[in-house]
Amino acid sequence: GNLESVGRRSHNTFVAYREFPALGIRHVEVPAAPGGGGGFVPELMDADDLARFKARLQQIGVSPVSVGAYCDLTQARQIDLIKRRIDFARALGATNVVSDATRQLEVDAEQWRKLVNTLRHLGDYAADQGVRIALETHGGLTRNGTLARRLLDAVNHPAVGVNYDTGNIYYYNDDLDPAEDVKLVADRVFQVHLKDTVGGKGEWLFCALGQGRANFPGIVDVLQRVGFRGP
Secondary structure, three states, rough: OOOHHHOOOOHHHHHHHHOOOOOOEEEEEEEEEOOOOOOHHHHHHHHHHHHHHHHHHHHOOEEEEEEEOOOOOOOOOHHHHHHHHHHHHHOOOEEEEOOOOOOOOOOOHHHHHHHHHHHHHHHHOOOOOOOEEEEOOOOOOOOOHHHOOOOOOHHHHOOOEEEEEOOOHHHOOOOOOHHHHOOOOOHEEEEEEEEEOOOOOOOOEOOOOOOOOOHHHHHHHHHOOOOOOOO
């Protein structure tokens, strides 16, 4: 009813959630990107809505471990929006908020300085809530391990790390092997999106896990060697 109307009807999240337990999937990422895109909008959810949402997840048999909050943190208007999603994650008991740093491929020195300061500020805000920010390997300044490492080293905050998406490495880069690339940021990976593809850069040819190019045993081995235990 009202709860499902909070999610965009084009991709009703609960339709998927209801199927997960039968597949052995018990933990979920809750989509809540500013601007929608099939997700939930925390600004439209009051305390009763939140309580019903948590009860619905419990009834289905899944628990939230992260909130998807993809936005461009070089845009000042996005800062309050991601803070609201950090609050949302804390209220749900989720560990990570997944976001872009920016989808821009390059920024000037002043934008870089502001982005680094923004991420430090958001890292403090998230840490106070018991939440971490995991920057996605999307197109932009974190599209691969080398670039993500550069930004993370500049930010230097324990609550700011990486959400490593194995399929995006192929989609946003030329001829990178995620089993090698992940080594550059393995110690800063908070969360992983397992995704496979038969395509290359710019080719939307994602496929079922194990049917594409990703060397999942190699990727998992790298992460296990640094003690990764995240989602």
